[in-house]
Amino acid sequence: MTDIWINMGPQHPMTHGLFNLRVRVDGEIIVDANPLLGYLHRGVEKLCERRDYTQIIPLMDRLCYVSSLTWSHAYCLAAEELMEIEIPERAKYLRVIALELQRIASHLMWLAAFGPDVGMFTAFLYAMREREYILDMLQMMSGARMNQNYPRIGGVRNDVPPEFTDKCLKVMDYFDGKRKQYERLFDDSAIFLMRTQGVGYLSKEDAMDLGVTGQTLRGSNVPIDMRTHDPYEVYDQLDWEVQVEKDGDCYSRYKVRMNEMWESTKIIRGALKKMPKGPVRVKPPKRPKGEAFRRTEDARGEALIYIVGQGETSPYRVKVRSPVFANLRAAPVILKGNTYADLLAIMGSIDVCIGETDK
Amino acid sequence: MVEWDLFFFIALSVVEVVASILVIASKKLVHSAFWLAITLITMGAIYILLRSEFIAVVQILVYAGAVPVLFVFGIMLTRRKMMEEPNE
Amino acid sequence: MIDLYGISYGIGKWFMGIIAAILDFFGQWIQPFQGLADWLMRWETLNVLAITIQVVIVFLFVSIINLFIIMWIERKMYARLHTRRGIMLPLPFRKVQKGTGFLQNLADGMKLIQKENITPKNADKWMYHIAPAIIATTSILVFVAIPLSETFVVANLEGGLIFVFAILAIAPFAVLVGGWASNNKFTLIGGMRGAAQMLSYEIPLILAAVGVILLAGSLNLVDIVIAQQQTIWFGIPLILGLLVFLVAIVAEVERLPFDIPEAEAELVEGWATEYGGMRFGLIFVAKWVRTYAGAALITILFLGGWSGPILPGEIWFIIKSYIVFIIIVWTTWSLPRTRMDQVLEIGWKRLLPAALISIAIAAALKWVGWF
Amino acid sequence: MKGTEVAQAVKEKFKDLVSNVSFPRDRVVRLYVPRESILPFCKFLRDELSCEHLSLVTAVDWPENFECVYHITSYLEEYMVELHVKIPKDDPKVDSLSPVWKGADFAEWEAYDMMGITFVGHPDLRRILLPEDYLYYPLRKDFKG
Numbered sequence: 037m038t039d040i041w042i043n044m045g046p047q048h049p050m051t052h053g054l055f056n057l058r059v060r061v062d063g064e065i066i067v068d069a070n071p072l073l074g075y076l077h078r079g080v081e082k083l084c085e086r087r088d089y090t091q092i093i094p095l096m097d098r099l100c101y102v103s104s105l106t107w108s109h110a111y112c113l114a115a116e117e118l119m120e121i122e123i124p125e126r127a128k129y130l131r132v133i134a135l136e137l138q139r140i141a142s143h144l145m146w147l148a149a150f151g152p153d154v155g156m157f158t159a160f161l162y163a164m165r166e167r168e169y170i171l172d173m174l175q176m177m178s179g180a181r182m183n184q185n186y187p188r189i190g191g192v193r194n195d196v197p198p199e200f201t202d203k204c205l206k207v208m209d210y211f212d213g214k215r216k217q218y219e220r221l222f223d224d225s226a227i228f229l230m231r232t233q234g235v236g237y238l239s240k241e242d243a244m245d246l247g248v249t250g251q252t253l254r255g256s257n258v259p260i261d262m263r264t265h266d267p268y269e270v271y272d273q274l275d276w277e278v279q280v281e282k283d284g285d286c287y288s289r290y291k292v293r294m295n296e297m298w299e300s301t302k303i304i305r306g307a308l309k310k311m312p313k314g315p316v317r318v319k320p321p322k323r324p325k326g327e328a329f330r331r332t333e334d335a336r337g338e339a340l341i342y343i344v345g346q347g348e349t350s351p352y353r354v355k356v357r358s359p360v361f362a363n364l365r366a367a368p369v370i371l372k373g374n375t376y377a378d379l380l381a382i383m384g385s386i387d388v389c390i391g392e393t394d395k
Numbered sequence: 396m397v398e399w400d401l402f403f404f405i406a407l408s409v410v411e412v413v414a415s416i417l418v419i420a421s422k423k424l425v426h427s428a429f430w431l432a433i434t435l436i437t438m439g440a441i442y443i444l445l446r447s448e449f450i451a452v453v454q455i456l457v458y459a460g461a462v463p464v465l466f467v468f469g470i471m472l473t474r475r476k477m478m479e480e481p482n483e
Numbered sequence: 484m485i486d487l488y489g490i491s492y493g494i495g496k497w498f499m500g501i502i503a504a505i506l507d508f509f510g511q512w513i514q515p516f517q518g519l520a521d522w523l524m525r526w527e528t529l530n531v532l533a534i535t536i537q538v539v540i541v542f543l544f545v546s547i548i549n550l551f552i553i554m555w556i557e558r559k560m561y562a563r564l565h566t567r568r569g570i571m572l573p574l575p576f577r578k579v580q581k582g583t584g585f586l587q588n589l590a591d592g593m594k595l596i597q598k599e600n601i602t603p604k605n606a607d608k609w610m611y612h613i614a615p616a617i618i619a620t621t622s623i624l625v626f627v628a629i630p631l632s633e634t635f636v637v638a639n640l641e642g643g644l645i646f647v648f649a650i651l652a653i654a655p656f657a658v659l660v661g662g663w664a665s666n667n668k669f670t671l672i673g674g675m676r677g678a679a680q681m682l683s684y685e686i687p688l689i690l691a692a693v694g695v696i697l698l699a700g701s702l703n704l705v706d707i708v709i710a711q712q713q714t715i716w717f718g719i720p721l722i723l724g725l726l727v728f729l730v731a732i733v734a735e736v737e738r739l740p741f742d743i744p745e746a747e748a749e750l751v752e753g754w755a756t757e758y759g760g761m762r763f764g765l766i767f768v769a770k771w772v773r774t775y776a777g778a779a780l781i782t783i784l785f786l787g788g789w790s791g792p793i794l795p796g797e798i799w800f801i802i803k804s805y806i807v808f809i810i811i812v813w814t815t816w817s818l819p820r821t822r823m824d825q826v827l828e829i830g831w832k833r834l835l836p837a838a839l840i841s842i843a844i845a846a847a848l849k850w851v852g853w854f
Numbered sequence: 855m856k857g858t859e860v861a862q863a864v865k866e867k868f869k870d871l872v873s874n875v876s877f878p879r880d881r882v883v884r885l886y887v888p889r890e891s892i893l894p895f896c897k898f899l900r901d902e903l904s905c906e907h908l909s910l911v912t913a914v915d916w917p918e919n920f921e922c923v924y925h926i927t928s929y930l931e932e933y934m935v936e937l938h939v940k941i942p943k944d945d946p947k948v949d950s951l952s953p954v955w956k957g958a959d960f961a962e963w964e965a966y967d968m969m970g971i972t973f974v975g976h977p978d979l980r981r982i983l984l985p986e987d988y989l990y991y992p993l994r995k996d997f998k999g
Contacts (some may be wrong), residue, residue: 042668049747064672064823074983081968082992117878153748155739155820161565221817227740228819244906244929247957260929266881328878329925329936331909340910340925353993357910357925365960376672377822380748394983399531425663429610432656439649449642449702456649459656460685463678466659 039067044379046075052149053390057367057383064375069368073361076394084354089115089189089320092354097183099356100392103142103335105134105174105184107392110332111354112187113268114341118328119189119321127191128269129311133204134177134186135269136300136307140211141170142335143297146387147218150290153384154231159221166214169207176200191317201308208301215298222290232287236370236382239284246366249359250337251296252386255289257282262333274306286378289385323347336360336387358392404444411437424469432462486634487537495532499523537637538627545626545772549801553775553808554588560809561816595764603757607664614661615758615765621653622769625776630705632789632796643704644696647780648689651735654773655681658744661766662754673754676823677744680734683830684741688731690838694724694845695784698854708788710854718785720848724841725785727834729811732777734826736770739815741826748820778807857883860903860933867898874938884936889922892939893949896926900954904930908951911961913969915995920946920971941971950976968993 045056054075060068080099084092096111097104109131116123144167151159171181177196178186186193222228238248243256253260261278263271279295281288329342337359346352363386370382414433421427435458442451503520510517522528555570562569570584602608628643628650630636640646655677662674695717696702699710711717718725734741745753755766782788782803789796791803821829848854857877864872864885874886887895899905909925924937941948950973951958962973963982970991973979981988990997 040668044749049751061672074981074985077983079992082997151819155742155746155748156818158561158565158816161567165566225819227821227825230825231819231822242956245956247908247955247961249907258929265929265932266934338909342910342912342923342925344914353912353914355910355912355923361964362957362960365957375822375824377743377746377749377820423607426607426610429660436653448640449645452640452642452645452649456645456652459649460652463656463659463681466656466663467675467678 042376051390052384052388053393055388055390055393057379059371059376059379061376064377066371066374066376066379069371069379071364071367073364073390073394076390078395080395081354081356084351086350088349089322089324089351092351093187093189094183094185096356097185098391099358099395100142100334100336100389101182102145102389102391103138104182105138105178105186106142106332106334106339107356108185109135109187110330110334110339110341111343112189113332114328114330114343115189115320115324117330118326118343118345119324121190121318121320123191123318124315125270125312126195126314127316129307130177130192130196130316131187132269132271132274132307133304133311134174134184134192136303137170137174137177137204138184139335140297140300141167141174143293143300144170146293146335146384150381150384150387153380154228156221156225156228162217162221166211169210173200173204173207176203188317190320191315193317195316201311204304204308208304212298212301218294222294229287231378231381232285232290232385233283234285234287235378236286236289236374236385237284238366238370242369243284243366246369247362248337248366249362250334251289251292252337252363252366254278254280254292255385256284262331262338266331268330268332270307270310271303273310274303276303276306286381286385293387322349334359334392336389336392337363356392356395358395360387360389360393364388364393400444404441407437407440407444411441425466428462428466428469431465432459435459435462487540487636488533488634491536491540492529492533494536495529496524499529499532534637541626541637542623545623545775546768549775550768550771551585551588553771553805555583555585556805556809557771557812558587559584560812564813564816592764596761598760600760600762603666605666606757607666610660610664611757612762614657614664615762615769617657617660618654619765619769619772621650621657622772622776625650625773626779628704629776629779629783630708630788631800633705633709635797636705639705640703642702644692644702644707644784647704647776648685648692651773651776652681652685654769658754661758662744665754665757667757669750669752669756670754673744673746673750673756677737677754679823680737680741680744680826680830683827684731684734684834687727687830687834687838688735690835691724691728691731691841692784693838694721694841697842697845697849704783704788708783708790711787712790714854716785716787716790718787720854721785721841721845723837723844725781727838727841728781728784729807730829731834732781733811733814734830736773736777738770738774738811740818740821742820743823743826746820774811775804775808778804778811781807857881857933860935861885863903864895864898867902868895871895878936881933882936883933884938886938886940889939889941889948892937893951893954895937896924896951896954899926899935904928905935906930908955908958908961909934911951911958911965913965913971913993915969915993917995919943920969922948922965922971924951946971947974948972949974952976967991970994 039060039062042059042061043056044059045051046054056072058070058072059066080095083095092111093108096108099107144163148160148163174184175181178184238256240256240258243253243258257280259278259280264278276299279292279299281291324345325347327344329340331338331340339359340357342355343351344353367386371379411434414430417430418427418434421430436455439451439454442454503523506516506520559569570587572584572587572590602611625647627637628640628646658677659674662670695707698717699707701707737744745755755763758766782800786803789800791799860883861875871887871891872885876884878884905926905928907927907929909927912923914921920941922939922941926935926937939948948971950962959976962976965971966973966979967982967984968991
């Protein structure tokens with residue numbers, strides 16, 4: 037049994053979505069890896085060219101089914117840049133709260149997938165349990181649990197109900213209280229450390245060169261977070277820190293994500309405290325002209341949306357930069373030389389979401 | 396009166412002889428290893444007929460337990476034709 | 484104590500008595516029937532019948548009653564670990580949708596039987612078919628030698644312990660056969676991993692039991708328990724051996740910290756990927772039976788077997804073995820999966836020296852004369 | 855570094871090659887370069903101006919010509935260059951940036967797949983999202999779904 041190619045996917049319990057990772061293994065060691073994409077291609081960019089600026093928002097929600105709000109927000113941000121409008125202060129805070137809630141929900145979903153990846157099925161249900169409360173909060177804000185369709189060009193769709201602040205703080209307290217449980221489940225488990233520490237090493241230079249962003253980059257000791265690097269909304273007025281880990285292995289990527297969740301609760305608390313009263317939406321112009329782009333920190337890395345408008349009701353060109361698409365570029369580099377069993381931990385730590393990758 | 400010992404002895408011997416012939420007659424190395432395991436296990440059963448249970452179980456533990464090693468080598472040193480073809 | 488052989492002999496004699504009486508009655512007119520009736524009531528025939536009934540009783544216990552109980556325990560237990568309710572299928576005649584779900588496993592089994600048995604086109608048909616049979620039969624065969632009490636035992640073998648190990652050692656062979664014959668890369672890798680894991684864990688498993696053999700001075704499982712009744716449970720002086728044995732048996736039955744041969748995340752369903760229908764059911768069931776066999780072995784070797792006050796020995800044995808089983812389930816569902824090289828490292832570098840130390844402790848205790 | 859400073863530095867090196875410089879935001883500079891000089895220009899950006907990260911490669915189908923848009927980030931100096939390259943319709947070719955940034959090949963793959971722009975020097979240019987034997991480039995304006 038020398039080298040054999042193994043198709044991990046498109047139907048495989050490991051794939052977090054519909055994609056095929058072809059792995060060439062020599063015994064248990066991975067010699068080569070080759071991600072094949074396109075199983076979920078829906079032509080979102082083409083669809084955008086036929087729709088109104090507002091009609092694109094629900095379409096962008098469906099880019100990533102795990103963190104949909106971040107995508108519609110990124111689009112709205114870019115469209116506002118294109119239309120040159122300033123949104124009300126309250127809408128900014130509401131967006132930050134919604135984004136961070138969505139980030140926690142997305143990271144919990146990642147944790148729920150990462151647990152079974154390393155063989156700990158219990159983590160799945162633990163993370164899902166907490167995610168329910170977070171989704172309840174998102175539902176309270178937007179009325180939907182999955183594809184919220186909440187941000188609008190020029191603000192957000194609606195204001196939150198008056199009891200939202202108290203309930204959200206309660207959920208944050210509950211979630212912070214669970215931190216110890218997670219640390220005992222993961223960080224205290226010798227087998228979990230064995231599976232993740234020193235596995236899937238990605239050096240700082242490689243990470244920068246390959247265009248990797250997000251937690252994969254921050255796990256390799258590069259403190260780049262678009263929320264501070266290219267600040268949007270009110271992130272620069274809130275008190276929080278960019279999470280970085282030094283080692284560049286699966287454990288540090290895991291740790292970055294876990295710490296980010298607790299950091300997000302901090303942001304939400306601060307935003308809830310500082311949130312002013314006022315309107316939540318302004319009316320955008322209908323036919324913008326020009327080109328604009330904005331970067332946001334998606335739940336998985338740097339999301340960039342580039343819009344070209346030609347003075348019509350629908351944009352001339354919309355381009356989505358998917359962080360996972362770029363991070364997948366690093367997968368073959370990280371995988372090479374690791375064992376086949378580590379493939380799960382590595383692909384899990386990259387946090388693949390195929391919806392946004394294939395667009 | 397049925398001679399149970401004789402009956403079982405004949406039955407086991409037939410199985411063993413057939414299996415041991417198949418060890419050398421099989422075309423695939425892995426099949427040979429499989430028949431070898433059958434041979435060794437039936438030999439253990441014959442030891443039980445001889446009222447020597449200990450040597451029977453040791454026979455199974457040592458020899459039949461060692462067959463998987465042979466099996467692994469068989470897999471590593473041979474190739475199945477289907478595996479080489481690209482996946483359709 | 485229930486005398487299994489006596490009961491079986493009684494059942495056989497009662498049953499044969501009825502038939503012999505009927506044959507006798509017809510023998511008034513048909514002469515050969517009388518001879519047949521005489522033959523049926525002879526000791527040799529009844530002996531064979533009694534042994535068969537013994538085997539059937541143990542088989543029923545292991546594969547029907549006990550299996551449903553342990554499957555139910557496991558599924559309920561890990562559901563609670565996951566903070567959910569687990570199986571809740573109500574009895575058929577109850578309309579309310581809440582229950583203990585005890586019959587869920589029966590329903591699952593019926594579903595599996597109804598499924599079509601699909602054989603892959605390029606599979607090695609004969610070996611593909613035989614692998615689940617090997618693994619299921621050997622798993623149940625273990626219980627032939629395991630005594631539930633002094634007299635509740637099918638075969639009170641002199642080398643009972645070695646017999647159990649020998650039978651447990653055949654299953655990885657079936658894993659390899661099944662994995663190779665399915666002609667799938669996942670199953671092949673699973674089978675290879677199974678073989679490697681077996682090679683590294685058989686040795687600590689047996690070495691951990693050697694300490695017990697030294698203290699008890701016998702390979703007979705009944706004698707080992709009697710020796711514990713006269714002194715103390717061997718789990719107390721040989722706590723190290725107990726831990727090694729527990730880890731090794733979890734690896735031997737391929738449960739979660741060490742379930743790399745069927746790591747469902749990377750290898751789909753491991754070596755059993757291509758099996759469907761009741762073949763898969765057999766494989767799945769055999770895993771539980773083997774786990775219970777492991778729990779029963781730990782009970783016998785280290786926890787005093789059936790010794791205990793007031794209750795009958797068989798009940799004590801079942802209670803203890805279920806407790807051990809629950810501990811195994813607990814570890815299974817709260818630990819992540821190890822990697823192949825780590826499994827081998829744990830086996831060779833940690834468990835093997837610990838097992839040797841355990842033997843040294845046992846030898847020292849024997850030499851001092853405490854046992 | 856502010857956008858104006860970047861533009862200054864670039865203009866010193868590539869005098870008349872750079873055209874249409876504008877500043878959409880404070881730390882963003884948008885400029886056009888001819889397609890022949892894209893490779894040396896990007897090498898300069900990476901080596902001299904510490905642009906470590908190529909965010910995005912886009913292609914836009916204008917009525918007269920194609921346009922490749924590169925979003926290039928500098929992590930250290932916290933600015934961004936939006937680089938536009940005009941490509942004629944009858945010869946949609948441009949130099950690949952994969953010698954400069956290793957991660958560029960994935961982004962270029964997508965541009966090739968969707969818009970049909972051939973990247974010269976790309977290590978393995980093939981269809982990535984669409985089927986291998988697909989004949990059209992769906993994001994072109996003349997593609998009628």
